[in-house]
Amino acid sequence: MSHETRRSLEKGGYRAQLAAYADRRVLLRSRQGTDMTASFPEIRAAALAQLPADTGLDGELVVWEQDHLAFERLQQRLARRGAGAAQAARQWPAHYVVFDLVHAGADVTGWPYKRRRAALEALFADHGLQAPLTLCPSTTDPAVARGWLEWTTAGVEGPCFKQLDEPYRPVRSWRKYKVRATTEAVIGAVTGSLATPWAVLLGRYDTAGRLQYVGRSTTLSQTTGRALADLLTPSTGTHPWEGWTFSAGWGTQRTLEVHLVQPEVVMEVAVDVARDSSGRWRHPARPHRVRTDVDVAQVPLFGEDAATS
Structure with missing residues (x-):
């Protein structure tokens, strides 16, 4: 097994999966399976407008406030629905930072991460995906990863490491480097x-x-x-x-x-x-x-x- 790894950034937010279905349904759910779609209408709208049908993504919800990640704003937003959620989206807009691809017309979880990452980058490039959908930075260059440590001043917890040949696993299998x-x-x-x-x-x-x-x-x-x-x-x-x-x-x-x-x-x-x-x-x-x-x-x-x- 190859031990070459790719580094990606670890955000200070909520892990979530985002799915766009062929019947124009969108589902945003937590790692525990909680449906969060109604709490984040701007993410749902972006998925409807930008994602091709039958696409599944893995990523993290984040909210920025005063140039810093505001985790407690995510917690406040989870309790909002309907008009309250729309108001919260204007006050504390969220971004969905995507770091993996799990469905692209078919199940791709068996693909090695290197292939999934290439397909994910092509998805963003070919369909012009833009905020609030954001591609998580990723690199195999240790020097670039070290440079990302400066971002911890904004609340980014540090880089994560994945083996390039590993399949997708729902339970987090990559290593995390937390700056302390x-x-x-x-x-x-x-x-x-x-x-x-x-x-x-x-x-x-x-x-x-x-x-x-x-x-x-x-x-x-x-x-x-x-x-x-x-x-x-x-x-x-x-x-x-x-x-x-x-x-x-x-x-x-x-x-x-x-x-x-x-x-x-x-x-x-x-x-x-x-x-x-x-x-x-x-x-x-x-x-x-x-x-x-x-x-x-x-x-x-x-x-x-x-x-x-």
């Missing part, structure tokens, strides 16, 4: 218990001196958990997060059970580029170490990106 950076944040709460913390909730102070929630960590190692247990102090008096609730993560309504602590311990973490509109980290941060040598006042302010790679 190290930075510091203040521990404001923990899950688990103070004696055995499982994860930490992290904050940063804003310019008004208020501790804002910026994100949570992945599960702590036993070593890190034990080290933290000796440093954390239960909250006394009024905590800046008193009465707040924290979600277990994107796409779930489950609320975390947390224990507030005095915001006086700094942790160094690794984070990727995914942010919401307020600057919070969309994915859990990876704990590196407790920074007893760093004062809370030295932690970057909320909204600042002072991380270094």
Whole structure:
């Protein structure tokens, strides 16, 4: 088997399949099979106007806002239908970034990726496909792929890698390279218990001196958990997060059970580029170490990106 790979960009959006049928039906569905067509009328209209019948695409829905990918706008748009969806399309227009071809008059999932990619590029060229349908950049040149890393400042998570001879698989089989950076944040709460913390909730102070929630960590190692247990102090008096609730993560309504602590311990973490509109980290941060040598006042302010790679 050949191990030559092609790199393509990983966007900060929703994975989705787009199908245009011979009877002029259009279906936009999530990886889990949820029908999202009514929420994105501009994508449906573009598919009707531009795609040949009996075409199936795999790609990602993205929304740009202020030159940055806005994942939370996609979430807001999913709840809109009818007139609400049309208004949202004007306010937060989406693009469908296409990175694979699965149907072209017949099932092409058995073709090697190199052949599917060539057919996908021909589809865009021959039919003049244009925004909001967008062809995802792709290359076999490592130097070009390295240049794409600069795009992470706009919220692009990094390149993905596919073998040129592999068939299409519905479950993602390619490797992803996520750009991560190290930075510091203040521990404001923990899950688990103070004696055995499982994860930490992290904050940063804003310019008004208020501790804002910026994100949570992945599960702590036993070593890190034990080290933290000796440093954390239960909250006394009024905590800046008193009465707040924290979600277990994107796409779930489950609320975390947390224990507030005095915001006086700094942790160094690794984070990727995914942010919401307020600057919070969309994915859990990876704990590196407790920074007893760093004062809370030295932690970057909320909204600042002072991380270094």
